[in-house]
Amino acid sequence: MGRYVVRRLLWTVLVVLIVTLLTFIIFYVMPPGNPAVRFAGKQPTPELIAEVEHNLGLDRSLPEQYGLFVKRLFLGDGDECPVGISGCGWPGLGVSYDSRTAVREEMINRTPRTLALIVGAATIWLIMGVSIGVVSALKRRTIWDRLAMGFALFGISAPVFWLGLVALYVFSKTLQIEALGTGYVEFSSNPWGWFTHLLLPWFVLALLYAAFYARMTRGNLIDVMGEDYIRTARAKGLSERTVVLKHGLRASLTPIVTIFGLDIALLVGGAVITETVFNIQGLGNYTVQAAQGADLPAVTGVVVIAAFAVAFMNLLVDVAYAYLDPRVRYS
Amino acid sequence: MSVHELGEPLLEVRDLKVHFPTPDGLVKAVDGLSFDVRRGETFGIVGESGSGKSVTCLTALGLITRSNAELGGEVLFKGRDLLAMSGEELQKIRGKELAMIFQDPFACLHPMYRVGDQLVEAVRVHDPVSKQVARERVVELLSAVGIPRPRERFRDYPHQYSGGMRQRAMIAMALLHNPDVLIADEPTTALDVTVQAQILELIDRIKTEFRIGVILITHDLGVIADVAQTVMVMYAGRSMERAGVVDLFGKPLHPYTWGLLESIPTVVQKGTRLMPIEGAPPSLISVPPGCPFHPRCPHRFSPCDSERPDFKDRGGGHPEACHLSVEDKRRLWSERESRRTQVAV
Numbered sequence: 001m002g003r004y005v006v007r008r009l010l011w012t013v014l015v016v017l018i019v020t021l022l023t024f025i026i027f028y029v030m031p032p033g034n035p036a037v038r039f040a041g042k043q044p045t046p047e048l049i050a051e052v053e054h055n056l057g058l059d060r061s062l063p064e065q066y067g068l069f070v071k072r073l074f075l076g077d078g079d080e081c082p083v084g085i086s087g088c089g090w091p092g093l094g095v096s097y098d099s100r101t102a103v104r105e106e107m108i109n110r111t112p113r114t115l116a117l118i119v120g121a122a123t124i125w126l127i128m129g130v131s132i133g134v135v136s137a138l139k140r141r142t143i144w145d146r147l148a149m150g151f152a153l154f155g156i157s158a159p160v161f162w163l164g165l166v167a168l169y170v171f172s173k174t175l176q177i178e179a180l181g182t183g184y185v186e187f188s189s190n191p192w193g194w195f196t197h198l199l200l201p202w203f204v205l206a207l208l209y210a211a212f213y214a215r216m217t218r219g220n221l222i223d224v225m226g227e228d229y230i231r232t233a234r235a236k237g238l239s240e241r242t243v244v245l246k247h248g249l250r251a252s253l254t255p256i257v258t259i260f261g262l263d264i265a266l267l268v269g270g271a272v273i274t275e276t277v278f279n280i281q282g283l284g285n286y287t288v289q290a291a292q293g294a295d296l297p298a299v300t301g302v303v304v305i306a307a308f309a310v311a312f313m314n315l316l317v318d319v320a321y322a323y324l325d326p327r328v329r330y331s
Numbered sequence: 332m333s334v335h336e337l338g339e340p341l342l343e344v345r346d347l348k349v350h351f352p353t354p355d356g357l358v359k360a361v362d363g364l365s366f367d368v369r370r371g372e373t374f375g376i377v378g379e380s381g382s383g384k385s386v387t388c389l390t391a392l393g394l395i396t397r398s399n400a401e402l403g404g405e406v407l408f409k410g411r412d413l414l415a416m417s418g419e420e421l422q423k424i425r426g427k428e429l430a431m432i433f434q435d436p437f438a439c440l441h442p443m444y445r446v447g448d449q450l451v452e453a454v455r456v457h458d459p460v461s462k463q464v465a466r467e468r469v470v471e472l473l474s475a476v477g478i479p480r481p482r483e484r485f486r487d488y489p490h491q492y493s494g495g496m497r498q499r500a501m502i503a504m505a506l507l508h509n510p511d512v513l514i515a516d517e518p519t520t521a522l523d524v525t526v527q528a529q530i531l532e533l534i535d536r537i538k539t540e541f542r543i544g545v546i547l548i549t550h551d552l553g554v555i556a557d558v559a560q561t562v563m564v565m566y567a568g569r570s571m572e573r574a575g576v577v578d579l580f581g582k583p584l585h586p587y588t589w590g591l592l593e594s595i596p597t598v599v600q601k602g603t604r605l606m607p608i609e610g611a612p613p614s615l616i617s618v619p620p621g622c623p624f625h626p627r628c629p630h631r632f633s634p635c636d637s638e639r640p641d642f643k644d645r646g647g648g649h650p651e652a653c654h655l656s657v658e659d660k661r662r663l664w665s666e667r668e669s670r671r672t673q674v675a676v
Contacts, residue, residue: 228438234394235433236453236504237426240418250443325443326488 005319012311017070019307020300024066027296034058035097035296055082056097069094073304077104093304094297098290103301106286111305113184114282116194117201117274118267125206125213126260130253132210133217138244140222148214155211164204164277171200182279201278205271209263213256220252227251254324261317262310269306338370341409341512341544342391348403349383349390349568356616360386362568363404365642368512368544373535375559375576376548377591379612383568384548388514390414391546392431393421409511427457430505434517436497440489446500447473447485453504472503476533495526502533506541513537514546519554531558552595556580564588567613567623570642572651584651584660587624589667606671622654630655630663 036052037044053059057068072080077092085095087105096103136148171180179196187194224230225248233247234240272284283302290298322328349361361383368374376384389395391406393413406413408429413421433439441449447469454465466485473481476499489497498518505513515534519527535558538545547559555562556576563573564587572585583589590608610627613619619626625635634640634654642652653660 228433228435229441231394232433232439232501232504233441235392235426235431237422237424237456238452239422247441251441254443327442327490 008315015311016307023300023303093301096298098293098295103297110282120202121205125209128210129213130217132214137218137221152211152214155207160273167200184280201274205274224248224252261313265310265313268309269302340367340369342368343407346404350401358615371542373545373559375555375562378565382565427508428511430510431514432501432505432518435521450504454507476503494522512544516548567618574649585653586628586630
């Protein structure tokens with residue numbers, strides 16, 4: 001198992017490299033126009049453009065630029081930080097064209113916000129989705145099942161931006177609960193404020209996923225409850241509660257773990273709407289700004305983080321799967 | 332007959348009816364079934380798929396309840412009616428006094444728990460002993476049912492066991508609490524022939540050693556001939572014939588049983604023609620009136636399609652449900668037997 005994990009980690013590095021190469025090609029090679037022109041002021045002289053190109057490293061050949069990018073990514077760019085810019089180091093992600101700040105520093109500031117959002121929302125949607133799914137599977141075709149599946153339909157259909165705005169309108173504007181307002185409060189400065197300001201975003205983001213997970217749990221559990229080993233569990237004389245919660249859930253949650261890992265990974269850099277509606281300056285927010293402004297180092301920075309998150313969560317899911325289902329063993 | 336050697340009746344089924352309401356109509360899976368299982372007896376139930384064998388046993392185990400079926404009659408287990416018991420009362424009996432093993436040992440053990448842990452769980456449901464004590468009992472039983480190196484195999488997952496070993500583990504699980512009745516629902520159908528014989532031998536040995544009553548459900552008459560003392564032939568949720576194993580194979584009285592016997596391939600009478608029963612079993616939603624077998628019966632006559640024959644003993648401790656007289660049946664069976672061997676020559 002240990003060897004397997006190490007090998008997979010090395011693969012993860014390779015995946016991240018390939019993703020950065022594709023990003024590099026998409027953002028540096030394909031778009032028309034010269035980024036240096038934007039930095040050279042309103043009436044750029046050719047000499048000025050050439051100087052900016054030199055400063056940004058754009059006068060080098062493309063393979064050389066990519067090589068430099070990879071070298072900084074792995075070795076850090078602390079000793080190459082341009083004058084007047086702080087926050088360079090490992091991993092070196094360059095300097096944003098737009099804000100003239102080190103991308104690395106932005107990542108360090110923004111990643112915890114996005115992670116706080118994702119982890120809280122994921123906890124909520126997992127608990128909510130699975131418990132609703134279980135109730136609905138066990139009370140199939142009763143009013144509880146209908147209510148739960150009605151909720152699921154609502155959750156899947158309601159767009160996050162609408163839900164977010166409605167939540168803000170109700171709690172923040174109408175009920176005037178200031179603690180539930182927008183923005184992000186640093187945990188270190190005010191833990192309670194951090195918590196309350198994240199509550200609405202957590203629930204709004206969680207609702208969509210909770211609905212999916214409820215339907216998935218319901219379907220899986222209904223299938224599993226028809227399995228022969230559930231009949232065996234009953235024949236042993238176990239209570240229905242143990243049969244469902246120990247034998248039934250165990251088997252039906254295994255596939256959910258896979259989806260859960262990937263859902264979390266995709267939200268790193270992907271929780272754009274929630275971050276925007278609730279004004280959380282996280283990674284998703286940054287991605288959109290960077291893409292709109294053709295801020296190439298910023299875009300590549302987010303892509304590196306997101307690619308790493310996806311690859312790493314994949315590994316985690318595979319390891320968890322082997323742990324949960326003994327029939328799966330990697331070597 | 333060896334009935335006098337057998338002990339007291341453990342399970343008495345009286346006029347059992349199990350009907351499932353479905354959108355297409357009422358499925359009469361079991362319709363008026365009566366039989367007794369005694370201590371020290373292996374009671375075989377034979378019949379085609381869908382004849383109600385498994386439903387009977389699942390009902391006896393309380394796994395089919397009034398919430399999913401319409402139940403009638405009674406199932407007396409040591410004098411108490413299982414059909415009248417609450418869910419909690421049944422839970423206390425299930426897996427303890429009344430145990431069951433199933434057809435497909437590949438699917439019957441939970442794939443994600445260790446075999447040993449699943450058995451330990453089964454011990455501790457009914458007996459609040461420590462894990463160590465439970466573990467010892469499990470290892471002992473695994474060894475008793477013939478699992479080699481039980482202490483190591485205890486830690487294995489079901490997929491690391493062969494089919495025969497899984498069925499042995501299931502049997503061990505069923506025996507943990509010294510049950511009075513063991514219901515075995517097609518326990519050997521999914522296994523290799525050599526393993527089949529070992530499992531049947533194991534069940535037979537257990538029956539003798541523990542002096543329990545065994546219900547053995549199968550569609551394989553060869554299995555029945557090996558281990559059962561009494562055999563009941565089921566068709567369309569009813570019993571057609573019940574007799575001691577020697578009588579059933581030597582002097583069968585019901586045309587359906589004849590059909591079943593004639594469709595077994597034998598090596599001893601090489602060249603004997605196989606004669607399948609024409610037609611297919613009826614839909615349990617619209618069972619034919621009268622005798623349910625009459626549309627497929629070559630000997631049917633006037634009352635067969637209108638009057639349901641009583642299931643009763645017409646002498647000789649060999650009850651059956653057929654309108655033909657016993658003399659006619661003896662004659663018809665010997666004719667069929669001689670015809671069958673003539674075909675072979």
